[in-house]
Amino acid sequence: MELSIIIPTLNEEKLLPSLLELIKRENKKDIEVIVADAKSTDKTVEIAKSYGCKVVSGGLPARGRNNGAKYATSDILLFLDADTLFEKGAIRKSLKEFKRKKLDCASFGIYTQEKNLYLNKATMNIFYNYPQRILKKISPMGAMGIMVKKEMFKKVKGFDEDIKIAEDHDFVKKVSEIGKYDIIRCTKLYMPLRRFRQDGYMKTFLKYAFCFMHINTKGPIKKDIIHYNFNHYNQDEIKRKNYVNLRTSRNKN
Numbered sequence: 001m002e003l004s005i006i007i008p009t010l011n012e013e014k015l016l017p018s019l020l021e022l023i024k025r026e027n028k029k030d031i032e033v034i035v036a037d038a039k040s041t042d043k044t045v046e047i048a049k050s051y052g053c054k055v056v057s058g059g060l061p062a063r064g065r066n067n068g069a070k071y072a073t074s075d076i077l078l079f080l081d082a083d084t085l086f087e088k089g090a091i092r093k094s095l096k097e098f099k100r101k102k103l104d105c106a107s108f109g110i111y112t113q114e115k116n117l118y119l120n121k122a123t124m125n126i127f128y129n130y131p132q133r134i135l136k137k138i139s140p141m142g143a144m145g146i147m148v149k150k151e152m153f154k155k156v157k158g159f160d161e162d163i164k165i166a167e168d169h170d171f172v173k174k175v176s177e178i179g180k181y182d183i184i185r186c187t188k189l190y191m192p193l194r195r196f197r198q199d200g201y202m203k204t205f206l207k208y209a210f211c212f213m214h215i216n217t218k219g220p221i222k223k224d225i226i227h228y229n230f231n232h233y234n235q236d237e238i239k240r241k242n243y244v245n246l247r248t249s250r251n252k253n
Contacts, residue, residue, distance in 0.1 A: 002030040003095055004072035004150075005080060008064025010038040012082040013047055015192070019084055020051040026091045034071055036064035062159035062167040069153055077153060079146045079168075083192050085113060086145075090187040094147060097186045104152045104179025107132070107142035107172055108189045127205060132183060139216050140181050142172035144189045152179045163220045166211040170220045 005023060009016060016035075023033055035048040036058030048055050056071050058064030065079050076095070098106055109129045111121070132141045146168060156174040159167045175181060214221055 001032045001072075001074040002028070003032075003076050003078055003091070004069075004074035005031060005033045005078045005091075006036060006065055006068035006072065007033065007053075007080050007082050008036045008038070008058050008061045008068065009040060009044050009048070009082045010058070011040045011042045011044060013040075013042040013044050015083045016044055016047055017051075019080065019082060020047070020053070022086060022088075023091065024051060026089065028092060031091065032073060034068040036068035038064060060161070062161045062163065066158040066161065069150070069158060072150065075150050077148050077150055079148075080189075081144050081191075084144050085190040087187050090189075093186045094184045097184055098147050101182055102180065103147075103182055105142075105146065105148040105172060105175040105181045106184050107140070107147075107181075108145045108184050108187070110144050110189050110191055113190045113192050127208075136181070136183060139212075140169075140172045140176045141212075142168045144191055146172060147184070148175060149179070155179075160220060162222050164224050165221055166208075166215060167220070169211070169215055173215070 007016070007019070020033065023031065033048075033051070033053040035045070035053045035055050037045050037048070037055055038058040038060070045055055054071060056067055058067060061081075068079075069077055076098070078091070078094075094106075094108075109124075109132070111124050111129075128141075128143075135141070152175050155178060156171065159171050161167075163170055172181065211221060
């Protein structure tokens with residue numbers, strides 16, 4: 001296998017099919033998809049199996065990613081959140097850039113799955129993409145999608161399962177300290193706004209700003225001071241087009 005995609009899940013029957021359909025349309029036989037499921041009570045596992053995914057036991061995101069990696073047969077891993085979408089051909093292009101730059105780890109620019117282009121560009125650029133680029137050599141960030149060589153994953157012992165939130169940022173930071181890190185520029189990832197809608201936009205922004213400051217001053221958050229719940233956002237009503245890439249490919253930066 002050329003690439004192993006690992007997706008941690010918990011009751012994601014509404015969103016997982018869109019992601020798996022996009023992966024399927026990459027039409028690459030040397031890509032395997034591993035779904036690390038945290039005992040879903042809906043049709044998540046059934047859906048994953050119908051797409052030919054390898055289903056393994058999961059847990060909170062860090063544990064799910066770590067367990068999924070144990071079953072990966074490729075030397076390059078791509079960790080994706082179950083609610084992520086991307087543009088047509090993104091996996092193929094990302095893998096090519098990853099190899100061309102001889103990277104050990106990479107993250108992506110992130111935009112929303114909203115139709116409002118101003119919200120897509122301005123909000124995510126200001127609050128994530130620009131800081132991610134400016135601080136990539138000081139405090140690398142990774143969310144929604146992380147590509148990494150398996151050997152580097154093993155060297156840092158995977159994701160720290162004791163971290164309560166932002167374990168993905170901690171992981172990218174650790175790998176960047178011993179390997180070559182960069183941001184994939186040829187494509188983007190798209191996220192739903194269910195976190196923001198349910199918790200409130202300002203509250204969500206302040207939460208992540210606090211996490212960033214804590215990580216860079218006191219270290220990873222290993223106490224439950226944020227009260228993160230893996231299944232929290234599934235209560236939100238989810239309505240979206242399956243192929244967001246058809247309407248977001250216009251976003252250039």
